[in-house]
Amino acid sequence: MTETPETATIKKISQETPSIRSFRLDFPMQAKPGQFAMLWLPGIDEKPFTLTAEGKECAVTVQEKGKFTKALFKLKEGDKIGIRGPYGNGFSTSRVKKACIVAGGCGAAPILLLAEELQKQGIKTAIINGARTEKECLFAERLRKTTHDLYITTDDGSLEEQGFVTAPLQRLLEKEKFDCVFGCGPEAMLKKVFELCEKYKVPCQLNLERYMRCATGICGSCVLGKWLVCKDGPVFNSKQLRETEEFGSKALLKCGKDVPIKEFAEWRQQ
Amino acid sequence: MPLETVFAGIKLRNPTVLASGILGTNAEILIRTAKEGGAGAVTMKSIGPCEKDGYANPTILEWEHGLINAVGLPSPGYKNTEEELKQLEKSGIPLIASVYAHSIEEYAEIAGFAEKFKPAMIELNMSCPHSKGEGMPFGLDEETAGQVVKAVKKVSGKTPVMPKLTPQALNIASIASACERAGADAICAINTLGPGMLINPEVRKPVLANKFGGISGPAIKPVALRCVYQIYEAVKLPILGMGGISNGRDAIEFIQAGATTVGVGSAVYYRGIGVFKEVCDEMVQWMKKNNAKSLEEIRGVAHGH
Ligand SMILES: Cc1cc2nc3c(=O)[nH]c(=O)nc-3n(C[C@H](O)[C@H](O)[C@H](O)COP(=O)(O)O)c2cc1C
Numbered sequence: 001m002t003e004t005p006e007t008a009t010i011k012k013i014s015q016e017t018p019s020i021r022s023f024r025l026d027f028p029m030q031a032k033p034g035q036f037a038m039l040w041l042p043g044i045d046e047k048p049f050t051l052t053a054e055g056k057e058c059a060v061t062v063q064e065k066g067k068f069t070k071a072l073f074k075l076k077e078g079d080k081i082g083i084r085g086p087y088g089n090g091f092s093t094s095r096v097k098k099a100c101i102v103a104g105g106c107g108a109a110p111i112l113l114l115a116e117e118l119q120k121q122g123i124k125t126a127i128i129n130g131a132r133t134e135k136e137c138l139f140a141e142r143l144r145k146t147t148h149d150l151y152i153t154t155d156d157g158s159l160e161e162q163g164f165v166t167a168p169l170q171r172l173l174e175k176e177k178f179d180c181v182f183g184c185g186p187e188a189m190l191k192k193v194f195e196l197c198e199k200y201k202v203p204c205q206l207n208l209e210r211y212m213r214c215a216t217g218i219c220g221s222c223v224l225g226k227w228l229v230c231k232d233g234p235v236f237n238s239k240q241l242r243e244t245e246e247f248g249s250k251a252l253l254k255c256g257k258d259v260p261i262k263e264f265a266e267w268r269q270q
Numbered sequence: 271m272p273l274e275t276v277f278a279g280i281k282l283r284n285p286t287v288l289a290s291g292i293l294g295t296n297a298e299i300l301i302r303t304a305k306e307g308g309a310g311a312v313t314m315k316s317i318g319p320c321e322k323d324g325y326a327n328p329t330i331l332e333w334e335h336g337l338i339n340a341v342g343l344p345s346p347g348y349k350n351t352e353e354e355l356k357q358l359e360k361s362g363i364p365l366i367a368s369v370y371a372h373s374i375e376e377y378a379e380i381a382g383f384a385e386k387f388k389p390a391m392i393e394l395n396m397s398c399p400h401s402k403g404e405g406m407p408f409g410l411d412e413e414t415a416g417q418v419v420k421a422v423k424k425v426s427g428k429t430p431v432m433p434k435l436t437p438q439a440l441n442i443a444s445i446a447s448a449c450e451r452a453g454a455d456a457i458c459a460i461n462t463l464g465p466g467m468l469i470n471p472e473v474r475k476p477v478l479a480n481k482f483g484g485i486s487g488p489a490i491k492p493v494a495l496r497c498v499y500q501i502y503e504a505v506k507l508p509i510l511g512m513g514g515i516s517n518g519r520d521a522i523e524f525i526q527a528g529a530t531t532v533g534v535g536s537a538v539y540y541r542g543i544g545v546f547k548e549v550c551d552e553m554v555q556w557m558k559k560n561n562a563k564s565l566e567e568i569r570g571v572a573h574g575h
Contacts, residue, residue, distance in 0.1 A: 046328045218539045
């Protein structure tokens, strides 16, 4: 196998929220939930995106924000795009009998395949999905099809509970015993999820992000402490996170400068 | 231990060295590469004068016979590497601080800064083939290469200085000699070969954002071996040989060409971070099978008649 991008045709584009679209590609990719692909737009850039469908065809779900995603949003069904992957470790569902999933914002993307997988395996799962507003709530209906236990929070209270995902998570951890809490979303949120899991002694697996180049574990651009997000991650377990001071606190910019996670998050929004 | 090696006065538990630009973006991963991965010494990603992003992606790709990269020497700027250098100094792991610059004065400025943190060695990257005005121009010309070494030697104190050479030089051995005359303590060869390029025929465009990039991995091993062989004949300095080393047998070939230590870069892609330990085990096995008691005994044996 070579690690150069191949070409795929965009078969279907679906508008998920005002700022988020899914792109279905006629490109086979066997992947675990949480694994990602590198998408290439010639002349623009190449970026990692979590897979929201896998098998004979694959899909990615993208929020419009920077130069790359703006260019991607200009593409139409039938257009071609470069792709390589899948990469990363993905979530592990082994020995999990009862699960809780926490997603914030675009973090619902890697969670979708996971929720579908847990449902397929007959694992009882509670899902908490947080968004800024009702309109930006991603995959609510598709997640509802996978569980009877869906909690939605919005920052402005426009849909269901007002506030952050951590409130329903704490209530659930208080009364139920989960084998694992899976999470994806902004790192500040994930840090709080991690702290709650530690307090209630529940193992967790969290999907993290760093600036990436090779995606194959050699360049070191995406380091999180001693871990490589592209190869050891993007999903990290409680034990790894406990050993990693950088989690929730620091990240490297494109130039390699180590900055507070808030500065990194702001840079990523551009 | 049969693999213990002294390189330019530095004691190493084995001769494998993490090549610059691979993994070395922070102290933690460098320490892991030594402790868990088994590298005898580690090189940090080359640090430059100022904050620089490098090129857009794709920057690093694997093709049939190796890797090609045009990362574009991204750097946090040497002043922003202080914390990492301090942490590495405390760890006691043999660290090679790699430096690139735009001018002779800048090489000295950055090397002088790095020296304060007592790295095992300072490597001068004068050989990056895909970054404009940095690195390679200094390694193509005997006089310039010598001037860089001389300027750095003035500020490097007791820390050994090792220029890293490019296979693009018309006569790599005479560049090495010029560096030796200027006071270098060791020679590192080679950096990536090229530049080369990949085209995606369906897209009808070059794949690397920078179009051109340096080639590494198995494809360049014969060139790297020839360079080490020629340098060994030209200088008395110890050589860190690299370029396409993927297993213990490859490493033994470099030792026989005259290298004292062996750099591993692209093979981290093929075999993971544990590649150093694996290469060492394979070297020991080879030595047992072929009745070599020490590396000393086989160093440079490919020379002569
Ligand atoms: C992704 C990548 C980045 C590199 N960055 C640097 C660098 O910053 N400084 C440097 O001196 N060499 C750099 N190199 C060159 C390597 O250190 C090494 O000389 C070359 O790859 C040959 O060894 P290999 O075949 O084992 O990879 C880089 C190589 C690769 C593949």
